[in-house]
Amino acid sequence: MTDPPGLPHDGGALVRPFVGIGGPMTDPEPAALSDTAVRPYLVTSGRAAGEAELPLEAQVVVTPQGRGARQWLTFEYRDIVSLCDEPLAVAEIAARLSLHLGVTRVLVGDLKEHGIVTTYAPEADFDVDTIMRVINGLRLRN
Amino acid sequence: MGSDFATEQTAAPQAPRRRPPVPVKILVAGGFGVGKTTAVTTISEIAPLTTEAAMTTIGVTVDDGSMIPGKTTTTVAMDFGRVTIDESVKLYVFGTPGQDRFGFMWSDLAQGALGALVIVDDRRIDDCYAAVDYFEKLGLPFVVAVNRFDGVPGRDLDTIRWALAVAPTVPVIEFDARYFASVRDAVLVLLEEALARARARRSDALQAPVQPAVEG
Numbered sequence: 473m474t475d476p477p478g479l480p481h482d483g484g485a486l487v488r489p490f491v492g493i494g495g496p497m498t499d500p501e502p503a504a505l506s507d508t509a510v511r512p513y514l515v516t517s518g519r520a521a522g523e524a525e526l527p528l529e530a531q532v533v534v535t536p537q538g539r540g541a542r543q544w545l546t547f548e549y550r551d552i553v554s555l556c557d558e559p560l561a562v563a564e565i566a567a568r569l570s571l572h573l574g575v576t577r578v579l580v581g582d583l584k585e586h587g588i589v590t591t592y593a594p595e596a597d598f599d600v601d602t603i604m605r606v607i608n609g610l611r612l613r614n
Numbered sequence: 615m616g617s618d619f620a621t622e623q624t625a626a627p628q629a630p631r632r633r634p635p636v637p638v639k640i641l642v643a644g645g646f647g648v649g650k651t652t653a654v655t656t657i658s659e660i661a662p663l664t665t666e667a668a669m670t671t672i673g674v675t676v677d678d679g680s681m682i683p684g685k686t687t688t689t690v691a692m693d694f695g696r697v698t699i700d701e702s703v704k705l706y707v708f709g710t711p712g713q714d715r716f717g718f719m720w721s722d723l724a725q726g727a728l729g730a731l732v733i734v735d736d737r738r739i740d741d742c743y744a745a746v747d748y749f750e751k752l753g754l755p756f757v758v759a760v761n762r763f764d765g766v767p768g769r770d771l772d773t774i775r776w777a778l779a780v781a782p783t784v785p786v787i788e789f790d791a792r793y794f795a796s797v798r799d800a801v802l803v804l805l806e807e808a809l810a811r812a813r814a815r816r817s818d819a820l821q822a823p824v825q826p827a828v829e830g
Contacts, residue, residue, distance in 0.1 A: 527726050528667075528694075529637035529706045559634035561706060563694055567663035573692075574667070592634040598728055600816055602703060603809045606638050609699030610798055610805070 516578040526577045530593035531559035538588035545588075548579050556589055635704045640804060641723055643710040643749070644733035645741020649761040649791035650709040651693050653733060657707055657797045658695020667692050667711075667722070692723075707801075710745070720748060728808045729755035731800055733791065736760055736768035739777050746778055755807040759800045760788040 534542075534556045542553050551569050560568075566576040583589040594602075642650045655662045667690060690711040697705040708723055710730075724730075732745045742758070749756040760774055769777075775786045785807065789800040 527637075527639070528708065528723070529639045529704075529726070531634035531637055531704075533634050561637055561696075561704075563665050563692075563706070563708075564663060564696070566665040566667075567694075572666045576665075590634075592636075594636060594638075594726060597815060598636075598638060598808070598812060600809065600812045602636055602638065603728070603805060603812055605703050606699050606705055607802060607805045607809065609703065610697065610705070610802060613697070613798060614795065 516575055519578050526562055526580060526591060527593045528563040528573065529561045530591045531561060532556045532565060532580055532583075532589050532591050533559040534589055535587055538583070541586075541588050548575075549583060549588075552576075552579060552583060553588060559592070562591075633702070635698075635702050637704050637706055638699075639706045639708060639727045640801065641708050641710055641720075641727050641730040642733060643730050643742070643745035643756075645735065645738060645745075648733045648735040648738075648741065649763055650733055652763075653731070653761075653791040653797050653800075654693050654695045654707050654709045656791060656794055657697060657801065659697050660695060662693045662695045662709075664691050664693050666690070724748075724752055724754060727754060729757070729804045731804055732756050732758050734758055734760045734774065734778075736774055739769075739774060742778070746780060750780075755804065755811055756784065757800065757804045757807060758784060758786040759803075760786070761791050762788050763790055763792060 532552070534553055538553055539557075542550060545553055548569065548571065552565055555565055555568060562576055562580055563573065565571070565580065566573045569576070571579070580589060580591065584591055642653050644650055651662065692711045693709040695707045697707070699705055708727075710720055710723055730745070730749050732742050732749065734742045746756070746758070758774070758778060758780060760768070760771065762768065771786050771788060778786070780786065785803050787800060787803055790796040
C-alpha cells in the first residue's frame with residue numbers, strides 16, 4: 473500500500489490529520505481545530521487527495537473558458553476564480569481566502585480538472601537563466 | 615492611423631496567452647524567534663501572508679505513556695512574502711514554521727525550493743541545528759545568516775562556522791533582518807550559491823535537454 477506522505481492510513485489509529493471527515497464523530501476536541509467554526513476539509517467533502525502534487529508557489533490563473541464559467545460556480549470555487557484573473561500562487565489564494573492550504577490545493581485541483589484554471593510551476597531544477605533574472609532583478613531593488 | 619495599432623491587433627499569434635510567471639521559492643529557516651518573520655516581512659513587497667498548513671512531525675509521543683514514535687500531523691501557521699522580479703518571474707519567500715524540537719518533515723515546503731536562508735541568533739546557535747541538518751541531508755543550497763539585530767557584537771563568524779560544523783563551501787554571513795538591503799544581500803548570497811549549482815548541473819548534463827517547466 474502506498475500512501476501519499478502525510479495522509480493517514482485507512483483505519484490507522486495514530487494519525488487523524490483531517491479530523492471530522494468521515495471518521496467516527498466521537499472526537500471530543502473541537503478546540504484543537506483552532507477558532508474556525510467550520511472544519512477545514514468540509515468544503516472539499518473530506519477529500520485530501522492531490523495535496524502532495526501542487527506546489528505552494530504554483531501559479532494559478534483562470535482560463536478563458538473559466539471566465540465564462542464563473543457565474544455557475546459557488547462559494548470557494550467562485551472566490552478562487554475571482555482572485556485568479558492574474559496569476560496567483562496557491563499559498564496566496566489560501567491566505568487571501570483564509571483557507572487551509574491543503575483545502576486550497578484540492579479546490580484548485582478540481583477547477584483545473586474542469587479546465588477552469590491552469591496551474592504553472594517549475595517541474596524540475598531551475599535553469600541558470602531564471603536564477604540570473606532573479607539575481608539581477610533583486611539587485612535593482614532598494 | 616493603423617500602423618501604430620497594427621502590431622497590437624496581430625500581436626503574437628504564436629503566443630496567444632502569456633505564460634504565467636515562473637515562481638521561484640526560497641525558504642527562511644531557523645529557531646524560534648530568530649527573526650524569520652522579520653526577514654520575510656522586510657523583503658516582501660506585500661504585507662506577509664499567513665496560511666495554515668498541515669505539517670508532519672516525527673516525534674516521540676510522551677504524553678500518553680506509550681512512547682510510540684510516530685508521525686503527527688499538526689496545523690501550523692506559515693508566513694510568506696513575495697517579490698515580483700518582472701512579468702516572467704516571481705520570488706516567493708517562505709518562513710518555515712515550528713520550533714523544530716522533535717525534528718520535522720518540511721518536504722512540502724522544500725520541494726522545488728531554490729535554497730534556504732538559515733537564520734542564526736548567536737546566543738542560541740543550537741536552535742538552528744535542525745534546519746542545517748535538514749538542508750544538508752536534502753542537498754539543498756543554504757546560507758547561514760547570523761542576525762545581528764541588537765547591534766551587540768556577538769561571536770565572530772569563524773566561531774559560528776566552527777560551532778555549526780558546516781561544509782567550507784557553505785557561506786556564513788551576518789545580516790540584519792530589519793533592513794531591506796541587508797536581507798536582499800543575504801538572499802543574493804543564497805541565489806549565487808544556487809546559480810553555481812545550476813551552472814555545475816548544466817555543464818554536467820549538456821546532453822540532456824532541459825525541461826524547466828510544465829503547463830497544465
